[in-house]
Amino acid sequence: WLSKRKLKRLVLVISEIKTKEVMERWQFDIQTEEMNEEGENSTRQKDEKKIKQEMSDVIRQITASVTFLPLLEEPCSFDVLIYTGKETEAPSDWVESSACLIKNSEQRFARDQRTVELRLLTIDAVKMISWVDKV
Template identity: 40%
Template sequence: MLMSSDNDVKDYIGNIMQQLRKWIYGGRLSKLVVVIINKATTETVERWVFSIDIQKEGEETDEKPKAQIQREIQAIFRQITASVSYLPFLQDDEYTFNVLVYTDPSYDSRRIPSEWADTHGDGKMITGETDQVDFSTFSTNNHSVGTSVSYKLG
């Protein structure tokens, strides 16, 4: 897991998290994608997808204890951490990351902050030979989250 000591990166991620919270609590977020991109080639080398299914008003859900939710999240963190054993090693090139957010199509796009740009359908897919690993799903009383990573082979 990568940790940054760059304050600009920390501020950038903090701003992203603040907006994501608003979209999640507002029931507008359906998918969060983080892509790792080779700066020299602009090629996407990893694509992490977090699919979020928000329970609709009136939908029946089983009440789940907080401790169980925490155990499910911890299990996914362990799976993600263990993924370094099979993900291809990133070469000594420079990499950057993009955060893609998929919101409810009925969401008024004028309400999207100006810092967020429309990708015009560019989902930063990985080209060439790839593999994908699906991690466990976890759910709260309001959400279900599925996680997967796709990565370029060779």
């Protein structure tokens, strides 16, 4: 789906096993750019070293943001939510899910916003914006 530019958002949801309460919700918005006839990005090209550095920066920022989150003391599980365009057909053994939002969520990061952009990563035609939505 990513290579075909059908993936719009990927969300990692961490929930308590017993209560199913959503404890953390990590959202990654995917934006694609126009491609030329050869399947290449028509607006810019990046070298592999720069791509790896940007990916490393994103992972470092996610890791640093985890220090602000409370420890998860109860056993938890995770779900991965995939958001695609309406025309995309999901595999037959997949089930539709709710958005798994956090009840009474409070954002403790910059400027009292509920959701904070951690980093914008652009790799050729794919732009990933990582967001944190937390309790």
